[in-house]
Amino acid sequence: MFGIKLLNGIAPIVQAGDPVLRKEARRLSPTEIRSHEVQELIEVMKRTMQAAPGVGLAAPQIGVDLQIAVIEDKSEYTKDVAPAFLAERERRPVSFHTVINPVLTPIGIETREFFEGCLSVQGFTAVVSRLLQVQVQCLDGSGREQTIKASGWYARILQHEIDHLKGTLYIDRMKSRTFSGLALFETHCKGKSMAEIQKTIGWD
Ligand code: ZN
Numbered sequence: 001m002f003g004i005k006l007l008n009g010i011a012p013i014v015q016a017g018d019p020v021l022r023k024e025a026r027r028l029s030p031t032e033i034r035s036h037e038v039q040e041l042i043e044v045m046k047r048t049m050q051a052a053p054g055v056g057l058a059a060p061q062i063g064v065d066l067q068i069a070v071i072e073d074k075s076e077y078t079k080d081v082a083p084a085f086l087a088e089r090e091r092r093p094v095s096f097h098t099v100i101n102p103v104l105t106p107i108g109i110e111t112r113e114f115f116e117g118c119l120s121v122q123g124f125t126a127v128v129s130r131l132l133q134v135q136v137q138c139l140d141g142s143g144r145e146q147t148i149k150a151s152g153w154y155a156r157i158l159q160h161e162i163d164h165l166k167g168t169l170y171i172d173r174m175k176s177r178t179f180s181g182l183a184l185f186e187t188h189c190k191g192k193s194m195a196e197i198q199k200t201i202g203w204d
Contacts, residue, residue, distance in 0.1 A: 001037060001040055001044065002041060002063075002064045003063070004044065004062060004064070006044065009044065010044070010047055010048050010051045011044050011045075011048045011063075012062070013048065013052065013057075013062060013119045013120060013122075014060070014061055014062065014063050014120055015120055015121070016118075016120055016121050016169060016171065018063070020060050020064075020065060021060050021061070021120055021164070021167065021169060022167045023060070023167050024165070024166050024167050025058075025060055025065050025066050025067045025068075025164075025165045025166075025167075026066055027067050027101045028066055028067065028068070028100055028101060028139075029143075030139060030143030030144075031143070033100060033139060033141070033143035034142065034143050038066075039141075041059070041064065041066075041068065042068065042070065042098055042141055044062070045057050045059065045068065045070045046070050046072075046096065048062060049070055049072065050072070052119050053077065054119045055071065055072065055073040055077065055094075055157050056069060056072075056157045056160060056161040057069065057070050057119065057161075058161050058164030060164055060165070061119060061120050061164060067100060067101050067102070067165045068098065068099070068100050068165075069098070069099045069100075069102070069161035069162065069164065069165060070097070070098050070099075071094060071096070071097055071098075071154075071157055071158070071161060072094060072095065072096040072097070073091070073092075073093055073094040073153070073154065073157065074093060075093040078091060078093075088193075088194075089112075089114055089152060089153045090132075090151060090153055091152060091153035091154075092152065092153070092154070094154050094157070097140065097141070098140055098141035099136065099138045099140075099148070099161065100138055100139040100141070101138055101139050102137070102158075102162045102165065103136070103137045103138070104134055104135070104136050104158065104159065104162050105134065105136075105137070106131050106133070106135075107131075107133035107134055107135055107149070107151075108131075108132065108133055109131075110131070110132040110133065111129045111130060111131055111132060112129070112130060112132050112152075112156075113127050113128070113129045113175070114127065114128070114130075114156070114194065115127055115128075115178070115185070115189070116128050116130075116156065116160060116170055117170075117182070118169060118170050118171075120164075120169065121169060121170070121171060123181060123182050123183075124179060124180065124181060124182060125182055125185050126170065126171065126174035126178045126179040126180065127174060127175040127178040127194075127203065128160075128173050128174050129173070129175070130155065130159050130160075131155060131159060132151055132152065132155060133149070133150070133151040133155055134149075134150055134151075134158055134159060135147060135148065135149050135150075136148040136150070136158055136162070175203040175204070177201055177202065177203045178197075178203055188200075
């Protein structure tokens, strides 16, 4: 399927440096979306995202040059996270869904800065400023048109995944002074507020 070598039904995740992550991916027609091949691809993307685990995965991340992303933020992912930490990020569970050929429109100009990571930049994290609220016009996994309005962490996930479909990675948008290996991030930043971290590292 799409030339992917699956291992137990799961696709390997492409890492930064692979040109497929730097192309604008191709849009799909509703007929293509309903094809057996694309439906199977969406299933593989779902399994791969859940196995990682991650809250989003774009087709280029498994080497497929198509404008498809899957998103799911399960409550179990945050069960051990402090409620205040989740509240600050406006992170709430999001059920599984597929976003195809998305067009993103900002709602307002408010932004938020938080650390984020990417399955294709394994082992690292950095602060990225993202719009607080967005609207996304796209097709769903059945090829039907839909409009998504999102805020908080869900809006961040959508911006991150839609960037992937245009060939952009978070490292293109990050506050580069904050770029950190995950282990060191745990040592130096875990449990600290963004204000405290900013005081130590300092970024514009
Ligand atoms: Zn990513």
